[in-house]
Amino acid sequence: MSPSFLAVYDYGQGGVWLLLDSPSLEAARRALPMLTVFERRPEWMSEEEEASLRAGCEAKGFRWNALEAPSGWLLACVRESAGT
Secondary structure (H helix, E strand, C coil): CCCEEEEEECCCEEEEEEEEEECCHHHHHHHCCCCCCECCCCCCHHEEEEEHHHHHHHCCCCECCCCCCCHHHHHHHHHHCCCC
């Protein structure tokens, strides 16, 4: 199973967090360059905050495979970033 990386889409006044399954950090970043993908939790984030964030992403269905075609919210994000 691929690792699950934390990622965020920064829209300027905040961000939307999600999980990305990918064989590597580099593959996730190449596939979805509009996202900030983290190798490990940011220094400012506690372990409890990370666990809560991951659980929230799972509960909302905000988890995608970076190597598959995006769907739902992530597809809209990709289209917006491309200007289409």
